[in-house]
Amino acid sequence: MERVREGRHTLLTAQRRMGKTSLIREALRRLKCTGEFEPLFADLEDARDPMDAIAEIATQTSSAQGLWPRVKSGFANFLQQGPIEELGISELRVKLRAGIDRGNWKQRGDAIFAAIDKHEKPVVLALDELPILINRLLKGPDYRITPERKQAADEFMSWLRRVGQAHRNVRMIVFGSIGLEPTLRLAGLSAQANIFSPFELHPWDKVTASQCLEALANNYGIELPHWAREAMCRRLRCCIPQHIQQFFDYLHEDMRRTGQREVTLEDIERVYSKDMLGIRGRIDLEHYEGRLKIALGNSDYRIAMELLTEAAVNNGFLNNESIEGYMSYYHTPERQGRVLILDMLRMLEHDGYLSKTTGGYRFVSRLIEDWWREQNGDHFRPIADRISPSGA
Template structure:
């Protein structure tokens, strides 16, 4: 029987919507069962959150599986609140958590469960200060370590939270902010070591963790987390995904059109594969003809994938880059990426030329370029290729070129 797959619609997926990561599940399971703490590393839209959610689903019989999303968290206290709330489905742990926060929850004795999560979050946050979050966090970790089953703690968007802690709204790394990040990460490191064997932690996020910590010279605080590099799908997995989606929605790929689609993408980032299919499905439904031919791929790619809807899907690459690079150096990063898109490669000579066009009085230009390229490589925008840096994803390269090429002249064409 042919496999079928429902679309994910840009959200994380698990269960019967999860596709193509069996080897990663198997390897991560071995590492977790061996007591490892993991730093999940990947470029954007690779499916890190979906992988964590699927691990949570599959390991729930062997572990107490806790998933906390720190996308909106701004400090250590927020993290403790989210960890506390994740215990609500586990009665014995939740009762102990309520005791830990009795100073703010006692007035609601007997009716706490009637409060919605937002109200409970406010009350828990009120019970935390810069002076006691660490103490309460230690108690929570000790509680988890003594649970009847080992604990798998999945922490998503930790780099975003740490980035906010480190830079604030004005994007300035101060001594005080650096000290707070050091305190938080050292605390997390201490608990991950102290409770090794009872609690396994996976950290992940939509911006690279190492570049953020490196900016504050704090890279060592995650050296006990084992990096796991989540790669793009291979062609077989990506084509299989398209075929399973086609089977679910009644699309007929003629003359290996799905293979032409994958070749067009260049790099099989899971979200981009599903995004391509979504455009195919929409087009077929509108014209009331469910056959899709390879001759249509270029037109759909240019007008839909790189069009207005595609723009909305891909602008997050630029938005996330703004979060990690300061406003001072962000324009140079845009120039580097635009040169790589328009010229096909960002050479060392181009880097030197572009550096001269962007004056930096307070920092060495070589230091600035080095910081930018570490971020662009780590987060999967570009990789080192023949003669310089090249885009890994043809889709991202073509989108970047379409967005900026009209206002840019490649370095080698300048006079």
């Protein structure tokens, strides 16, 4: 909120499920309540191209009185064909999208920003999942970066940069469930993001996480002593808000089922193995696999998965010898193994799976590490076995 008040554009980065979307929605709500700003929230997860993105942004202005008539007039020729005031959001989006094509998207987009400039209040424009759109533009359905695709990604980022610089009445916040920087970096487009000042949201520290658990326990009238909260945080190692809440939910449910009012260490361990790592917990964690697939495409995803499994079966640690092993194993005439693996590690580090440490990389979250081992560890052949003559 301070950044918005200072008039800056922000690139919010954080691990998956840290609460980026919820926190930005809440910040926008508060900035609107004080009457200072006009918030716009555009989710670009389903946008396949710049035309879809412009249509989504235009659609979101429809809830901003004062702004919408100006935006609408930019689409006037097109929208004359019928009353639009009664349309629902998705119908409106379809209608606006029909007026945008490859030849006019910049012009349509510029018109939205010109309308924003004339608006009485500064506008905060949140672009959720922008990195997914850029990744899609860059790699296409077959996950290959071609000069044309690179140009398409460059064109959209350049346009965003230009409008961000030219229109003083807007403050943009961009973020998403995959990293923007590693994606741009792959295409040599990092400079396109330099109008956004990075803001990193870290996982909760143990004190905050413990306070959240305490508040939840008080709320539900159960006893959750300090040692138990500590044990829960220790189990997860990395306190991602959603995981903390999930752990509490399962524990609470377990206590209700057994009629217990006081928790034991055994309960915590049981709930962790049975629920957090069980079928139900895994459904939430599958989100992590899904996002990796979106970021990398099927074939690179398999390599990233091997790196993570290699770490998981080795007590959460991916050592430098194994990394070297992967670099040589995946080296082909078309692809340099070193570059491929380093890019991948950079992405896994950026997105909070692994962190760099002496001699290699370590899993950040114990929960994700345990889950990864359970899910993928059986029958896994460590790289050393695959490259050594005896394992060949």
